[in-house]
Amino acid sequence: EAGVTQFPSHSVIEKGQTVTLRCDPISGHDNLYWYRRVMGKEIKFLLHFVKESKQDESGMPNNRFLAERTGGTYSTLKVQPAELEDSGVYFCASSQLIGSGYGYTFGSGTRLTVV
């Protein structure tokens, strides 16, 4: 089966611009998660979708970040306007079953650099 696909793999934008990251989960996976790793720090949870609904968005840093998952398939994460501190690697993951005891499948990540 195809894995979790993220694109772009890299993005370099200027401060104040808008960037949209996309994640295509494994087909049939209802759970979709976004995580972020800022350089030198740990990977941190951003939010969790169950199908098209936001189950938990407690990790979203501020209202410059907007995540959507229309139709319960792919998801986008938009940063508008981007700030320097938004630089990092954004990971998407999906899982088939509620409860992380079964483990996620992660994508390769999008490396975002804001200059």
Next chain:
Amino acid sequence: AQSVTQLGSHVSVSEGALVLLRCNYSSSVPPYLFWYVQYPNQGLQLLLKYTSAATLVKGINGFEAEFKKSETSFHLTKPSAHMSDAAEYFCAVSHTGANSKLTFGKGITLSVRP
């Protein structure tokens, strides 16, 4: 609140030597524990997981980890390091249930010397 501690940022071993990567966690309820590995330019790959069954968990590529509740630890080991094991390793903890987000440690980079 959950947390994960991975002491140090880098471990270097010789090829064929024992690999030991330490992970300590804090959790108010019985946790689910995970080790993930990230090879260069790749995503996070699940190495192994503890889900309240056997305390000694075997994973892929010869890795294993032992859950020790009394020590709140879940250290990762491999008897004999291979050059291909060079990567970054992450320990993570989660609860069960609908809120299944992972809390990660800072990660540790493993280098393997020939």
